Every structure is written in structure tokens, then in C-alpha cells.
Amino acid sequence: MRVTQSKSVVSQVEEILHGRIRDDTYPPGSRIPSESELSEEFGVSRATVRTVLAKLAATGLILRRQGDGTYVNSKIRETSANFGNLWDFVNLIESNGYKSSIKALSVGLRTATEQEMTALSIGPEEKMLSMARLFYADAQPVILANNAIPASYLCEEVDRIDGHLPIREILRRYCRQEIAFAITDIRSALASDEIKTIMGAGLGETVLELQLAFYSKDNLPLALGVNYFNDAILRLCLVQAWS
Amino acid sequence: MRVTQSKSVVSQVEEILHGRIRDDTYPPGSRIPSESELSEEFGVSRATVRTVLAKLAATGLILRRQGDGTYVNSKIRETSANFGNLWDFVNLIESNGYKSSIKALSVGLRTATEQEMTALSIGPEEKMLSMARLFYADAQPVILANNAIPASYLCEEVDRIDGHLPIREILRRYCRQEIAFAITDIRSALASDEIKTIMGAGLGETVLELQLAFYSKDNLPLALGVNYFNDAILRLCLVQAWS
């Protein structure tokens, strides 16, 4: 396998090894080649290989034992949610074993709420781009996602916006902004009548409420979100790994 | 500041920089010295400095901009929970601005439940060390934590166990096992009467239920936990950062 210059060497090697774990070239519980063997195979330095293996170990996908070797974690399915892709709902739904789809309920401008004015440090005259979307697991609605972006960030007309895109992609395309970090509050809540109507049968008495704030590298607040999550159907699953 | 050989150079530099952010030597929003300046100050290579800065950036504590510099993230309080220490409840309670304390409700042996036998791949004759503990924020109980460890892992007498220690420390001291990774399911639930009785006033209708499984580097399941979390009082807050 040769490595080209278009993407970074690290991310290329990462994709290859990730793929080998996914397709059982390296089966669960098995030992994968040593750092020196991998660095020789890919024609890269051992430091580069170590960077990749450290990333995979951080997600819990592999376990490393000094003096012994590196093993594929048999307790973690490749598909299971981990911290990095946790709020990637499409991925989350599919890793729960369903087919995912998105329905855009509404996309449009409105005035900012009190809460938004505080969180985004904007004035009362400022408009917000507000989006409501419903994520389905097979035919069952499981996540109601409300997101809002200050309209001043928009570089394009509102009616050109594709309501099916993830928030990260919307900010990238229509605002030319990149998310650097996000802060999430996780709460439990009683399912309101409105949510029960929208989410339909298969909803328990309670839902998970995820309150999100997205920021740029310049510490600029880019967007706010409130997501209602039907945890009777979907598992919200986190993996933590320590070195 | 000289660096000794007792701990790793990386962790020493990390502690120093972390401390400087905590005590406002590097105030929120300010630019911190460049990689070369830091490597010169500490007498370590630039690679070592980069390892430290990558760790801090992964927790969202600093923001790095190529061609510009490295800045202290003003949106993240040093004390706020991040992924690495998320299930460190003492830390979590104190980062919410309370004084934390722990009450051990019960510590003892019992037979394994069906669920535990499946999750731990053990037989019906196997005993479990079961612990119930209550975490307080000031005088208010906020987390009810139930943990169970297969009794076969124990190296010491049950009555010598200190019920106030965190699960990681209990496994270390009394079982000589180290946690390598953990899998958590987050759910919302109605507060049962039993929980209402234990947690008392200040509890909402719903609670967060955190179901945990801890594993060793050998992929051995070490312990299971079910935690009930009063999210009316305590914020469960996650920070994610992308490179």
C-alpha cells in the first residue's frame, strides 16, 4: 500500500488501519502488527505510526500493552458511538442498527430569544436562522433537533439552504465558519405534549434533552441547539479510554 | 522551572501549564508563549511541548491557530467537566460550585443478578461485592451510585474496604486491577419512589441514569455501575474539541 501526498500521512494510515479493523482483517481480540512492522509496511516513520495508534487507542478501538503488543478491542464495536462523533446523529442512529433519514420541518428567520441574546451576545434587533429537523431510525422519529444561527453569519439566501445537512456542514457552506469546539449540557425531561405529538408512538414518558453551543477557533459563538432524544429506542452510548 | 526525572517530562510540563491557566498566569483569552519559547523555558524538545499542547487542546482548554498562536479558551472554565474526568463525580460536583461529600450507604457481598452474570460472563454461584453510595453537593444529595465487582477479584477482606473511595481506586487497592476503558449508556428515567426518598427535596420528576461498565487492558470486565443523577441541581456538561 503506497501513501500519497494529497492528505496527511497520519490520516491516510489511520483510515487504512481503521478499515482493517472494520472489515475484520484485524479481527476483534487479535494482535495487530508491531509499530516497526507497520512503519515499514507503509514506509513512514515509527513516530507517525504511533500518532495513529494513539488516536485509535483514545477512542478505545485498540488496547496497547507495553512489552506485549497492540490488540483490537473486542468489547467495542467499530460502529459504536464514541466521543468524537457523538453528536453526529446520522452515525449514531446507524450504529444502533437502524437506517437513518432526516426530515426538515422548518427553515426560516425569526427574532432572537432572550436566552439567545445572552448566549450569543447580540441585540434584540438581530435575526436568527432557525431550523427544526426530525431524525428517523427506520420509520420511527427519534431525535427532534432545533438549531439557531445568527442571521448575520449567513453568506447566502435563506431559501437556498438545504435543511438536511448537519449543522457543521451548514455553518461551513452558508456561513464559511468552522466549528472548533462544542459544549453540551445533558438533561432528562418529561416529554411534552408537543414532543409526544411529533415523536409519536414508541416514546417513553421521558426524553434526553441535549443543549448545545458551538464555537469557532476565535471563540465566537456560532450556533445554539436544543435536541430531544428518544432514549427508549436509541442508546446514547459513550466510550472513554485512558492511556 | 527545572524538570526532574521522577515523573514523565510531558506530564510535568502539562501540570505546569495547566496550573498557569488555572491561576490566571495565562488569563482567559490571552495568548500563551510559542512552542519554541516554551521548549526553551523548560529545556525540552519542541515535540514534547507539542504533545502537552495537543492534550490541552483536546480538552478545549486552549485554542491553536496556525500562523497566529495559542490562546486560552475563555469559554471553558478550567474547572468545567470534560470528557476525561466526566465520571469523576467529586470533581463534577465541585466544578458545579458545591462542596462535595460522600456517604457510604452499604458495602457487602450478595449473589449476582441475571444481568450481571451475562455482562461479566460468570456463573450463578458467583458472589458480587456491592456498594451503594450517595454523593452530596453541599447538604443536598445529588448522585446515587451503585457499583458491583465480582468478589473473585478481591484480594482483601470485605470489611477492610473504604466505601468512600472512587471505584477506580477501589479496584486498584483491593483488586489490583486498573481500569483501561469504560462504556456508559445515558438514559432519562422517572424518579422512582425509592430514589425520591433517598435524594429528598430538590429532585425533579426525572433523573439521568448512567449505566457503566468498566474494563481492564486485557478486556476483562471489572465492574458494573448504575448511577442516578439529579440533573435539576447538577449540570452534566461535556466539552468536545476538534483539531
Added chain:
DNA sequence: AAGTGGTCTAGACCACGAC
């Protein structure tokens, strides 16, 4: 004793942003 991962160095070159 041999092989594994863990730590650290010194230096090269590149991409990007501010001035």
C-alpha cells in the same frame, strides 16, 4: 535475551496569518 510499546530529542520542511 529478544521484542514490544513508552519517552524524548534534534532537526527539516511546509502552510498559514499578521504585519
Added chain:
DNA sequence: TCGTGGTCTAGACCACTTA
């Protein structure tokens, strides 16, 4: 243009596990 962070290399030495 200059200084910043981003990427990658080659190699040294150590700690640990296994045989």
C-alpha cells in the same frame, strides 16, 4: 517577510512482558 503552528523523519534510550 517573519514567526506561528502543522507534519514528518531518524534515531536513541528506557520499561516491560514473554519465552
